[in-house]
Amino acid sequence: MNILQSARIALRALRVNKLRSALTMLGIIIGVGAVIAMVSVGAGAQARVAEQIQSLGSNLIIVLSGSVNAAGTRLGVGSQLTITEDDAMAIAREVPQVQVAAPSSRGGAQVVYGNLNWWTVIQGVTVDYFEARDWSVVLGRPVSQEDVDGATKVALLGQTTVFNLFGDADPLGQTIRIKKVPFTVVGVLDRKGQNSWGQDQDDVIVVPISTAKKKVLGRPGANPRAVGAISIKIRPGEDMAEAESQIRDLLRQRHRLQPFQDDDFWLRNLSEVLQTQEESTKVMTYLLAAIASVSLLVGGIGIMNIMLVSVTERTREIGLRMAVGARGRDILLQFLVEAVTLSLVGGLIGIAFGLGGSQAISYFAEWRTLVAPEAIAIAFGFAAAVGIFFGFYPARKAAQLDPIEALRYE
Amino acid sequence: MALIATERLTKDYRLGPHTVHALRSVTLTIDRGEFVAVMGPSGSGKSTFMNILGCLDTPTEGRYLLDGVDAGGLSRDALARVRNVKVGFVFQTFNLLPRTTALENVELPLLYAGVPARVRRERAREKLAAVGLGQREDHHPSQLSGGQQQRVAIARALVNNPAVLLADEPTGNLDTRTSVEIMALLQSLNRDGITVVLVTHEPDIATYASRILTFRDGRLLGDEAVAAPQDAAVALQAMPEEALA
Numbered sequence: 297m298n299i300l301q302s303a304r305i306a307l308r309a310l311r312v313n314k315l316r317s318a319l320t321m322l323g324i325i326i327g328v329g330a331v332i333a334m335v336s337v338g339a340g341a342q343a344r345v346a347e348q349i350q351s352l353g354s355n356l357i358i359v360l361s362g363s364v365n366a367a368g369t370r371l372g373v374g375s376q377l378t379i380t381e382d383d384a385m386a387i388a389r390e391v392p393q394v395q396v397a398a399p400s401s402r403g404g405a406q407v408v409y410g411n412l413n414w415w416t417v418i419q420g421v422t423v424d425y426f427e428a429r430d431w432s433v434v435l436g437r438p439v440s441q442e443d444v445d446g447a448t449k450v451a452l453l454g455q456t457t458v459f460n461l462f463g464d465a466d467p468l469g470q471t472i473r474i475k476k477v478p479f480t481v482v483g484v485l486d487r488k489g490q491n492s493w494g495q496d497q498d499d500v501i502v503v504p505i506s507t508a509k510k511k512v513l514g515r516p517g518a519n520p521r522a523v524g525a526i527s528i529k530i531r532p533g534e535d536m537a538e539a540e541s542q543i544r545d546l547l548r549q550r551h552r553l554q555p556f557q558d559d560d561f562w563l564r565n566l567s568e569v570l571q572t573q574e575e576s577t578k579v580m581t582y583l584l585a586a587i588a589s590v591s592l593l594v595g596g597i598g599i600m601n602i603m604l605v606s607v608t609e610r611t612r613e614i615g616l617r618m619a620v621g622a623r624g625r626d627i628l629l630q631f632l633v634e635a636v637t638l639s640l641v642g643g644l645i646g647i648a649f650g651l652g653g654s655q656a657i658s659y660f661a662e663w664r665t666l667v668a669p670e671a672i673a674i675a676f677g678f679a680a681a682v683g684i685f686f687g688f689y690p691a692r693k694a695a696q697l698d699p700i701e702a703l704r705y706e
Numbered sequence: 707m708a709l710i711a712t713e714r715l716t717k718d719y720r721l722g723p724h725t726v727h728a729l730r731s732v733t734l735t736i737d738r739g740e741f742v743a744v745m746g747p748s749g750s751g752k753s754t755f756m757n758i759l760g761c762l763d764t765p766t767e768g769r770y771l772l773d774g775v776d777a778g779g780l781s782r783d784a785l786a787r788v789r790n791v792k793v794g795f796v797f798q799t800f801n802l803l804p805r806t807t808a809l810e811n812v813e814l815p816l817l818y819a820g821v822p823a824r825v826r827r828e829r830a831r832e833k834l835a836a837v838g839l840g841q842r843e844d845h846h847p848s849q850l851s852g853g854q855q856q857r858v859a860i861a862r863a864l865v866n867n868p869a870v871l872l873a874d875e876p877t878g879n880l881d882t883r884t885s886v887e888i889m890a891l892l893q894s895l896n897r898d899g900i901t902v903v904l905v906t907h908e909p910d911i912a913t914y915a916s917r918i919l920t921f922r923d924g925r926l927l928g929d930e931a932v933a934a935p936q937d938a939a940v941a942l943q944a945m946p947e948e949a950l951a
Contacts, residue, residue, distance in 0.1 A: 301817060312805055616801045619762060620862070621790020621818040623783045699762050703801070 306634035323595025324642030330588035332650025338581025340664035377522035398424035420508025436483030454500035596682035603690035615702025635687020643679030708735035746921035794863025853884035890938035
């Protein structure tokens, strides 16, 4: 007798007890469905974090103007601009791991185009900014060195700003007014999405840093070289922590800080923060999968339970099959195939439930979910293994029955 | 050479501290084409004897040769194989698989013999027709009368063309008339050359056999040839018509 014939006998036996078979399968259905849905939630969270890392720019360290101790009063981050364009140049020159160091200054401003207006972030940048942030220009051109040197009134718009000021119209070459100063739109930036704390990074206008300071963000009496932030891109493969500490040392030295003084700047290695976050979502995924697997295990025990009942119920049938020539292994195969059929059919339905479940989760809870084919394959394989593992004992019990006693069994 | 030959066949069971001697040194031969009835009260050892003949059990001592093969030292799998090709069983309780058609029930031994599906179907059809149930191929056991179920069981026993048909109280669950019908069928199969060994405790039924073995306390007590066995077909015609119902 071969597997195919065993499978047919098994299917027939399962059809006879439809309700029982369905209830037994339910355990596996829920198990497999839960594993797939939970892993898809975890994978969705992971993908989101990975995307944030991507949008932030890889290997990025950001230096922000720090708090200064002004006569005992500690002011907040950025309240005084303590870092300068010269700091950025020094970092690029003296720290070997640094690929580029791009200073920038930001502030908010009302922007007008025609009869539309929009409040947005004005980011004053140098030519290196786009490289440091891995931000490409989809239309037009980026800020050039001539723009920075000559403080030209050119602007690049983020996607959200384009949408709010121009709708579907072509913004290139148009003139917008930022704080009543006319700027020519020379480019449109690629979509970057939200950053890790939910801020829309596309709601922005990028202008040359020199122009920003003079025309938009300028404060009377401020150091003209001061900037709000420096975006530093570390060369691929370099040790981020090592680079970070070198930058810190350099800035402390340049700012003439004594060992007992706090930093007057903030150094943030954001990709590190996100990597930690990625690790924790990974752990969460494993945890969810582990909890879901427990229900798969319980489903397997359900299969064993029902198979034991089935063997007892069909003792006479087993005796008869043996009397007409079934060997122990034929009986073993028959019951094993029955158990595996239960778990495999349950697994298939479970996959459907898992896919539906993850769709429902992303729809109702508005969580991003991502169904990985590997998760489906693993859950299905696990279900099959559960069927074999928990089906083996009852099947072996059936195969070892004494035909005489089995035939006499009432 | 005899089809069945036993030599000092002995079977002991251990039941707690006691040893039960189910068979004590039984020596006999059964030739091809015989119709043998095995009689005896319960506990006489006739069931144990049948189990050993049917290769469901092995003797503690002595030898058992079936069709020239010593069944004494065979493994479980080898015994299953012998049962599959050389023995056909008919039981008191029919033992048909429920929710399975008559045809599929008859096919069952061929399934374990590894016969291809088309040949299986063909041979099962043939045997079912031979027992007069050609029209009931697709009926489930629950849709058949007791006599019909036993006929299906007989067809199943014959489908592998076994050396011997072992019938254990085949009429035990049937009324008188149906019993005689089944005996008529067994007699006609026997006339076609099939060796039949029948266990019964009903003397009436034993009279249809050509040889009667009597067991008591695990010993073979009597072994007599029946000079003129009753013809079941004749007996059936003599039966009153109202019993046909």
